[in-house]
Amino acid sequence: MKKTILITGAGSGIGLDTAFALAARQHRVIATTIDEAQSLTLKAMALTKGLSLEVFKLDITSAQDREKILSLELDVLINNAGVGESGSLAEVDIDRIRHVFEVNLFGTLALTQLALRGMIQRQRGTVLLVSSIAGRIPMPFLMPYSMSKFALSAAGAGLRAELQQLRCGVHVALIEPGAIHTGFNQAMTESKYAWMGKQSYFAAHVARLKAEEKRTFQFLEAKTTESIVSQIVKAAEAKKPKLRYVAPWIQGFGVRLARIFGV
Template identity: 55%
Template sequence: MKANSFRKSILITGAGTGIGRDTAKALVERGHKVYATTHHDAEVASLRDALGGDAEVFRLEITDPQDRAKIAELDIDVLINNAGQGESGSLAEIDIDRVRRLFEVNLFSSLELTQIAIGTMIERGGGTIIFISSAVGRIPFPFLMPYGMTKFALSAAASGLRSEMRTLGKGIHVSVIEPGAFHTGFNQRLWSSRFEWMDNSSIFSASQIETMKSDSTRTLRWIEAKSTVSIVNKIVSASEAKTPRLRYVAPWYMAIVVRLLRILGA
C-alpha cells in the first residue's frame, strides 16, 4: 500500500501480538498517530520497541472500567476493537462461566469501549469504529461455537450500529473485519483450549477426543494463511477510508467460502 497523506489518530486494542501487532506497525509506517494497547503489562516494552516512531503504547485491559476510561482523554479518529479471547468445545458440556467470560471480553467490553469513543467522536465531528470479528462469525463451526457465538454477535452489532450512526448523522462510520485463519498462534490456542477440560468426564469418548486433536492439527495446517499482510491491508483500508465499507474479509478466498456455505445452508 502507498504511504498515507492524511494522518489519523488511531487506537487499536490487543496490539501485543498477531494481527493487532502487525496492524499497529503498518499504521505507524504509514504515518498515523497510533495508540497501541495491550492488556499484558509485560508486552508494553517490547511493543514499544517494535513500533517506535510516533506510537504511544500503554496497557488497556478492556474489561477494566478504569482502563476503558483512559480513551475519553484521547482525540481518536479511529477505534479498532481487536482485543479478544478464544474458547472452544462442545456447547453441550462447556462450563457456561467460560462462555460468559468470553462474551464479556469479546462483545460487552468492546461495546463499552466503543460507547466512550463515539462520545468523543461526536464532539470531534466524526470518526470510524472498526470491529475485528471472524469468518466463524458468519458460519457455524462445530466445537468452535463458544468463540463463534461472540463473533456472530459482534458482526451483527457492527451492522446494526452502522445503521444507527447513519441515522445519527454525526459522521461516524462503522465497519467489521472478518479474518479467516492466519498463522499467528491464536488458532492453535483457540482450538486446543477445549482439551483443557475435555477429559474422562466428557460426554465424548477418549477416541473421539483424540480424533478431534489430530483433525485440528491437520485442518489448521491446511487452512491457515502464513502471512497477515492481506488482513492487515483490509484493516488499514477501513481505517483510512472516508466512507469505509460495512464488511472486509481476508484472505480473498474466505469470502467465497463463507458465501458458498451460507448459500448451502451451513
C-alpha cells in the first residue's frame, strides 16, 4: 500500500537518499528542508531523477513551520532532521549543548506531537525517530550530540510503550545509523576546533585527537547510505515496525558487545 510520508532534514545525506528511495517506490513523499535554498536544490535534483517529491521548508525549531503539517494526513513521519556538536563536556559552552537538544529532541518531539493528533484520530500511522548508535554508548568528545540521541532513543521507546496502551494503531520505531560517510561526522568533529583555543584543557592534544578521528572514520564509516536507507524504507512500509532498525549491522553488533562488557 502506497503511503503519504513526510521526512524532515531531506536536504542532504541520509534524509535526501531516503526521500529518493521512497519516491522510487511510488510513495507520496513530502520532503522538507531547513531552508528555501535546500528546497530549490532538492526540487531540481528530483526533477533530474524523474522522481515526484513535494518539497517545502520546515525548520523543526520553528512553531510556525511545524504547523504546516497539520493539514496533511500522514501515514508516516520520519524525524530525520538533526544537528551535531562536539567538544569535551568539561568546557563546551552550555548554549551549544542547548541548541543540539533544541533541534534533536525538543523540535523533534514538538513535530511528533502535531503529527500524532491526526494519526491517533485516524487510528493508524508510524513515527520513525532517527537516533544514532551514538545514542547507545558514550562517545568521548561527541557527547553534546550523543546525549541528545540517548534522550531521543529513550523518548522513542517510552512513547512506543505509551501508544501501545492506547491500542490506537500508531507505531513508533527508532532508526539507529552507525558511522556513514555523508560528511556529517567530519563536520561535527571539526566543530569543536572552531572554539578550542590555547586556553582549552585539551589544547596540547589537538593534533592527536584530529589524527585519531581521521583514522576512526576511515576505518568505521560505511561508504554509502544504502544499508540505513533500506532499513528506513523497511520500517516505513512495515505494518507493525519493530523497536529498532540499525545499520550497518556490524557496527550495531559492536555496540551491543561493548555494552555487554561494560564499555
